[in-house]
Structure formats: structure tokens, C-alpha cells
Amino acid sequence: MNNLGLLLKTYMRTSFGFNKARYTHEKRSKSAGMTALLTVCYVLIIFAVFGMSMGMMDSLKSLHAEYIVLNIMMMAASVMVLFTTIYKVNGTLFGFRDYDLQMTLPIKTSTLIASRILILYLLNILFVLGVMVPAGVAYAIVAQPAPAFYPVFIITLFAIPMLPLIIATVIGTLIAMAASRFKRKNGMSVILTVAAFMAFMIVWLGFWTNSGDIIVNFADVGGMVNNVLTGIYPMTGLYGNAVGSFDILSLVLFLAISFGAFAAFTAVVAKLFKKLNTSITTTRTASNYKMTDLKEATPKKALYRREMKRYFSSSQYVLNTAVGPLMLIVVAVILLVSGVDGFGVYSEIPQFGQLLAAAAPMGISFFIAIGCTTAASVSLEGKNLWIIRSLPVDTRLILKAKLNVAMTLYIPTVIIGGTLFNIALSPDPLFIVLMYAIPLAYGYFTALFGLKSNLNNPNFDWTNEVTVIKQSKPTLVTMLVGMLLTIAPAVLALFFGRPVMVAALVLVALLDVLLYRSLMTKGAAQFESF
Amino acid sequence: MLKIKHFTKSYKGGTKAVDDLSLTVEDGDIYGFIGHNGAGKTTTIKAVVGIMDFDSGEIEIDGMSIRDNPIECKRITAYIPDNPDLYDSMTGIQYLNFIGDVFVIPKAEREASIKQYADLFEITASLGDLISSYSHGMKQKLALISALMHKPKLLVLDEPFVGLDPKASHTVKQLMHEMCENGSAIFFSTHVLEVAEKLCNKIAIIKNGRLLRAGNLEDVKGDESLEDVFLELIDE
Numbered sequence: 001m002n003n004l005g006l007l008l009k010t011y012m013r014t015s016f017g018f019n020k021a022r023y024t025h026e027k028r029s030k031s032a033g034m035t036a037l038l039t040v041c042y043v044l045i046i047f048a049v050f051g052m053s054m055g056m057m058d059s060l061k062s063l064h065a066e067y068i069v070l071n072i073m074m075m076a077a078s079v080m081v082l083f084t085t086i087y088k089v090n091g092t093l094f095g096f097r098d099y100d101l102q103m104t105l106p107i108k109t110s111t112l113i114a115s116r117i118l119i120l121y122l123l124n125i126l127f128v129l130g131v132m133v134p135a136g137v138a139y140a141i142v143a144q145p146a147p148a149f150y151p152v153f154i155i156t157l158f159a160i161p162m163l164p165l166i167i168a169t170v171i172g173t174l175i176a177m178a179a180s181r182f183k184r185k186n187g188m189s190v191i192l193t194v195a196a197f198m199a200f201m202i203v204w205l206g207f208w209t210n211s212g213d214i215i216v217n218f219a220d221v222g223g224m225v226n227n228v229l230t231g232i233y234p235m236t237g238l239y240g241n242a243v244g245s246f247d248i249l250s251l252v253l254f255l256a257i258s259f260g261a262f263a264a265f266t267a268v269v270a271k272l273f274k275k276l277n278t279s280i281t282t283t284r285t286a287s288n289y290k291m292t293d294l295k296e297a298t299p300k301k302a303l304y305r306r307e308m309k310r311y312f313s314s315s316q317y318v319l320n321t322a323v324g325p326l327m328l329i330v331v332a333v334i335l336l337v338s339g340v341d342g343f344g345v346y347s348e349i350p351q352f353g354q355l356l357a358a359a360a361p362m363g364i365s366f367f368i369a370i371g372c373t374t375a376a377s378v379s380l381e382g383k384n385l386w387i388i389r390s391l392p393v394d395t396r397l398i399l400k401a402k403l404n405v406a407m408t409l410y411i412p413t414v415i416i417g418g419t420l421f422n423i424a425l426s427p428d429p430l431f432i433v434l435m436y437a438i439p440l441a442y443g444y445f446t447a448l449f450g451l452k453s454n455l456n457n458p459n460f461d462w463t464n465e466v467t468v469i470k471q472s473k474p475t476l477v478t479m480l481v482g483m484l485l486t487i488a489p490a491v492l493a494l495f496f497g498r499p500v501m502v503a504a505l506v507l508v509a510l511l512d513v514l515l516y517r518s519l520m521t522k523g524a525a526q527f528e529s530f
Numbered sequence: 531m532l533k534i535k536h537f538t539k540s541y542k543g544g545t546k547a548v549d550d551l552s553l554t555v556e557d558g559d560i561y562g563f564i565g566h567n568g569a570g571k572t573t574t575i576k577a578v579v580g581i582m583d584f585d586s587g588e589i590e591i592d593g594m595s596i597r598d599n600p601i602e603c604k605r606i607t608a609y610i611p612d613n614p615d616l617y618d619s620m621t622g623i624q625y626l627n628f629i630g631d632v633f634v635i636p637k638a639e640r641e642a643s644i645k646q647y648a649d650l651f652e653i654t655a656s657l658g659d660l661i662s663s664y665s666h667g668m669k670q671k672l673a674l675i676s677a678l679m680h681k682p683k684l685l686v687l688d689e690p691f692v693g694l695d696p697k698a699s700h701t702v703k704q705l706m707h708e709m710c711e712n713g714s715a716i717f718f719s720t721h722v723l724e725v726a727e728k729l730c731n732k733i734a735i736i737k738n739g740r741l742l743r744a745g746n747l748e749d750v751k752g753d754e755s756l757e758d759v760f761l762e763l764i765d766e
Binding site: 286288289291293303314382385387390392393 | 659
């Protein structure tokens with residue numbers, strides 16, 4: 001096996017617990033349960049994309065423009081790759097824990113960089129496949145394309161994540177370099193990354209609004225949609241021409257740009273890798289401390305502060321968990337400014353007003369449930385676990401501190417988001433109360449469920465914290481369960497009205513009580529057994 | 531101060547890491563725990579400080595069971611692992627203050643202790659810096675300060691001299707003597723037999739999870755050097 005293969009194999013072995021599962025005799029039933037749940041969720045997503053694609057293609061069939069749906073899915077997958085990769089750069093490409101070890105090996109720097117980028121690629125390709133394959137199958141059924149479609153589709157499939165990945169890596173590198181110039185570089189990294197997201201959203205919305213109310217009748221404006229997509233991301237045009245019209249030049253250009261960007265980035269960064277890594281990872285020291293008054297706190301408060309410090313010490317942790325609440329606030333502000341009807345146009349959801357009036361609290365809960373701090377909080381103890389385990393504190397206090405960090409994020413978000421929604425929708429008093437009560441119950445459920453999942457599936461041996469923050473089973477399962485538990489009642493509420501939401505509130509509140517009790521007994525015992 | 535009675539710990543899969551180990555550390559003892567790599571020293575130490583459960587036997591600290599009264603036991607114990615991974619995102623002083631809060635050390639006493647030990651280990655100026663910027667030795671010193679500042683009755687250390695500069699090693703030895711003169715007890719593992727021979731009044735030798743010899747230093751080594759005795763026992 002060549003060096004690149006060896007480096008990738010080592011990463012897979014150390015980061016996903018394969019080796020641990022193989023060489024230890026730990027109980028695997030819980031892990032197997034989580035794998036099964038993840039698989040079910042992944043399959044559900046595939047079916048959802050398939051169903052959505054079939055529906056959209058059906059309305060475009062008369063125009064022979066079904067390929068536009070492939071373009072939309074390709075664009076969506078690229079945007080997701082871009083969004084989810086920017087904050088993985090620091091920790092995967094730079095500042096990874098085994099940097100010292102790998103740099104001392106007789107391996108070319110460019111090979112090392114290629115391995116780090118391919119790690120990011122592997123993390124994204126599963127998602128891209130989950131979106132593009134069902135869309136491609138739907139296209140094959142509805143459009144019944146010529147045989148040439150299949151090889152072109154498969155070849156381009158694996159190139160789709162490459163360019164957004166490289167763009168994200170460049171942006172992530174620039175952010176990490178800029179942040180490293182500040183004393184509080186993690187805080188600065190969070191601010192710069194959020195700013196990059198916001199800038200992207202503004203550009204995105206700008207393109208749509210300049211295109212007019214094109215989404216009102218999707219079938220009539222297929223070509224315009226395509227123009228807008230190509231305007232935002234020119235690769236969409238090349239992809240459409242290659243897959244839809246079998247244009248060889250577009251295909252060659254699409255592949256050349258995708259893999260050329262990878263080769264060019266690897267070559268450039270190889271020359272600067274050591275310098276960039278040093279500047280990004282170097283910690284500033286003042287070495288001028290003089291003893292001053294210390295502030296005392298109770299053990300409970302000290303544990304909470306410890307958790308908050310851990311939370312804000314990692315830009316990846318903050319961004320991965322705060323993205324839902326941030327999106328909620330953005331959505332709430334847009335809703336307030338544009339009104340219910342105006343928002344319906346932007347969001348591409350027909351009868352949005354009706355949906356919102358029926359299930360707005362579920363919408364808020366959705367944004368709360370997709371960002372969970374507790375699902376990684378146990379694993380993040382990592383090699384520091386010995387400290388908390390050897391201190392004279394009640395384990396329940398440690399777990400409560402972890403839950404409190406999540407609620408510190410959720411409570412202000414629910415208050416701000418709920419209030420903005422209430423102003424925008426002017427609902428009746430019961431709905432106003434539900435707008436706060438349901439998201440809070442869901443928020444607490446998410447925190448409890450995330451913590452329970454992490455206690456069932458901890459990983460203390462990570463070399464890159466992104467592994468447990470973003471790619472771990474507890475994080476993914478908690479997010480998917482949260483999504484399902486909010487989307488299902490929202491859909492039911494459309495048909496059966498408010499009783500569904502009240503029932504969901506009662507059910508989730510009950511689950512909160514049961515989970516809390518379980519955590520304070522079984523969960524505490526689990527933590528003590530690590 | 532510390533009683534380990536018939537302590538047994540098995541790995542998942544059945545292999546015994548430590549098998550029926552018993553020893554007693556009295557008040558004022560500096561007790562050295564020696565053995566080859568993988569002999570079971572760290573496993574025993576982790577069970578003593580309450581961070582690893584065990585299959586059978588009993589461990590008592592100051593008459594209290596670590597299983598039944600873990601919090602009370604931990605309140606009078608301090609532990610430093612062989613590789614002190616501390617919270618990188620905290621500054622040195624934030625970490626010490628966190629330990630002070632958890633052990634509920636009064637403010638004046640806390641400040642005085644930190645100043646005393648930080649000056650002694652010469653890291654006062656670095657206390658305002660992030661722990662991520664510390665060298666291994668500095669982390670070791672910070673861990674030592676955090677262990678000493680709450681005046682433990684039992685100090686448990688795993689390879690305490692690894693990574694320390696000669697002056698800091700000397701300071702640690704002096705502090706160990708002072709602690710024992712004040713009635714505390716120290717239980718530590720080491721590979722440095724010369725240090726064990728000079729510092730300890732009691733020694734235990736462990737091989738493949740079984741205690742080969744334990745007791746007063748003079749009884750364990752007789753007229754030979756500790757190194758000779760150790761090598762003889764290990765090669766048997």
C-alpha cells in the first residue's frame with residue numbers, strides 16, 4: 001500500500017472506532033443499535049430526496065427540463081459540502097493532534113496534505129451520494145435518458161464534492177490564519193466563520209430576490225431557475241450540460257476544474273504547510289502573570305464554568321451546535337421583515353403561511369433540535385477525563401453542568417425566536433404560550449437525549465475533536481431523532497390541527513422526565529464506569 | 531491511611547491485570563510501587579484514586595471504602611497521572627482556581643498556597659498563559675500544585691519525576707518529606723530505582739499483576755541494592 005493509502009487507513013482506524021471495536025471486547029449492542037438507527041435515518045433521507053425529485057421532475061416533464069432537478073440537487077449537495085467543511089479545516093488539515101508524528105515520517109508533505117483533503121472528501125461523499133443517487137434514479141425513471149447518461153452521471157458524481165471542498169478549505173485556511181493573529185483566536189474564528197456564512201446567505205438571497213418571484217410556478221420557470229443556479233455556482237451549468245446534454249467539453253471542463261483545483265491546492269499548500277501550521281497553532285504567551293485576587297465559586301458553578309470554557313474553546317463545537325439557533329434567528333428576522341407571504345416565496349414552500357400558522361412552534365423546535373452540545377460533551381473529556389473522575393464531586397453535578405450548557409444556548413434562542421415569531425404571526429394566547437413551551441421541551445429533550453447517546457457511545461481516543469463533534473454516532477443520531485420528532489408532528493399538525501402539537505408537548509415533556517431520571521441514575525453510573 | 535485488600539482487576543476478556551494484591555500504607559509513609567511496564571502499577575493506582583472499578587477486594591482510604599464513599603475518599607486524596615493532560619483551554623491560574631472551587635478551599639488559603647507552590651516551582655509568571663502553551667514539565671508542575679494546594683492526606687503519583695527538571699525533582703522530593711512529617715502518606719509508582727531507594731521507607735514490587743514483595747525498604751532489599759533485588763525477582 002502506498003503512503004497515501006497508509007495515512008488514510010490509519011485515520012479510519014483511529015477516528016471511527018473500528019480498531020477499538022475489533023480489538024476490545026466491549027459490549028457492542030448499543031453501538032449496533034445506533035448504527036441501525038443511523039442507517040434507517042440515512043435511508044429515510046434517500047427516500048425523501050427520491051420522492052422530492054420525482055415530484056419536481058414530474059412538473060418539468062412537459063418542458064423536457066427534468067435535468068434541472070439534478071442541477072438543483074447538485075447545487076444543494078455542493079452548498080452543504082461547503083458549509084460543513086469550512087469549520088473542519090482547522091483540526092483536519094491544520095492543527096490535528098498527530099501532526100508532529102506524521103511530519104516526522106519520511107512521507108512527502110504533498111502526500112500528507114492530499115491524505116488530509118481526502119479525509120474531508122470521504123466525510124462528504126457519503127452525503128453527496130445520499131442526495132445525488134436517489135435524484136439520479138428519479139431522473140432515469142422520469143426522463144428515461146440515453147445510455148450515455150449512466151457513465152457520465154457516475155463519473156461526475158465523485159467529482160461533485162471536490163471544488164466546494166477546496167473552496168471551503170481555502171476559506172477555512174484564511175479564517176484560521178486571520179484568527180491566529182488574535183489572542184482569543186477561537187472566538188475570532190467563530191466570528192469570522194459566522195460572518196462568512198452570513199455573507200453567503202446574503203449573496204444567496206440577493207440572487208433569488210433579483211430573479212423576481214420565480215418560484216411561484218416552478219414548471220413555468222425551469223429555465224430561469226437554471227440560470228440563477230448557474231449564476232450562483234457556474235459549475236452547475238457545466239454539470240447540467242454534461243449530464244443533461246452529454247456535452248463532452250462541459251464534462252471535461254467539470255472534471256478538470258474539480259480535480260485541477262485539488263491538485264493546485266495540494267501543490268500550493270505543500271510549499272506553505274509547515275509555515276501555515278506553525279502560525280495557526282502557535283499559542284501566544286505573555287509570561288508576565290502576577291498573583292491577583294481570585295474569585296471563588298461553588299463546585300456546581302465551577303463545573304458549569306468548566307463546561308462553558310470547553311464549549312467556547314472550540315470553534316468547531318460552537319459552530320456545529322449554534323448553526324441551528326443562528327439560522328432560527330435569521331429566519332425569524334426575515335419572517336418579521338418580509339411577512340408570511342413574502343417568506344413563502346423565498347423559502348420555496350407553497351402554502352407556507354398555512355404551514356407556519358399550524359406548526360410554527362415545531363419549526364422553532366426543529367432549529368433547536370439540530371444543534372446539540374451534549375452529544376459530544378462526554379467524548380470531549382478525552383484525555384482529560386482523569387481530572388473530573390478523580391475530583392470529589394457528585395457525578396450528577398457533572399452531568400447537570402453539561403445539560404445546563406445546552407440550555408444556556410437554547411433558552412435565549414427560544415425567547416428571541418419565539419417572540420419574533422409571535423410578533424410576525426400575531427397568534428392567539430394559547431399559540432403564544434406553545435411558541436415557547438414546545439421548543440423549550442424539545443430543547444431539554446435534545447440535551448438529555450444527546451447526553452444519553454454520548455454516554456452509551458463515548459469516544460475518548462480522538463485525535464481530532466471534529467470526529468466527536470460532528471462525525472460521531474451520538475451527534476448524528478441526536479440530530480436525526482430531533483429532526484424526525486419535529487417534522488412528524490409538524491406534518492400531522494397540518495391535517496389534525498393544534499391537538500397534535502399539544503400532544504407532542506405532553507409526550508416530549510414526559511420523555512424529558514423519564515430521560516432525566518434515567519440519566520441521574522443509570523447515566524451517572526455509566527459515567528463512573530469510564 | 532491506605533489499605534488495599536485482595537485487590538483483583540481483570541481486563542475485558544478475562545486476563546488478570548492485578549491479582550489478589552494486598553498492601554498497607556501507614557500515615558507518614560513514602561511508599562514506592564515498582565514493577566516492569568504493564569505489571570499492573572497504573573491499574574492499581576487508578577483503582578485507588580477511584581477512577582477505575584475493580585472485580586474484587588477492598589480499597590480503604592483513611593478507613594473509608596473507595597467504592598462506598600468515593601467523594602469523601604477523593605476529598606482527602608490527590609492524584610497525578612504519569613502524563614498529566616490538563617485543560618488546554620484554561621490558563622494555569624484558571625485551572626488552579628477550578629480545583630480550589632471543587633475542593634472548596636477558602637480564598638485566602640487558596641491564594642497563599644498557589645503563590646507558595648508556584649513560586650517554588652518557578653511558574654508564577656506563566657500562570658496567566660493557556661495550558662496549551664505549557665511544556666510537559668510545566669504541566670507536571672501545575673498538576674503538582676493542584677494536588678498539593680488542598681493539603682491531601684494521601685498523595686498518589688504515577689511516575690512523578692518523568693519530565694521534571696532536576697531542580698523541580700529535588701523540590702518534589704523535599705515536599706514529599708515535608709508532607710510525611712506532617713502525617714500525610716504518599717504512594718507512588720516509579721521506574722527510577724535509585725530514587726525509590728533514597729526516598730521511600732516502604733517498597734512493593736509487582737510482576738504480571740502479582741505482588742512479589744512488600745514492606746519496609748530494608749526488609750525488601752536486605753543487604754543488596756534495590757536494583758539487584760528487583761532484577762532478581764523480575765527474572766525469576
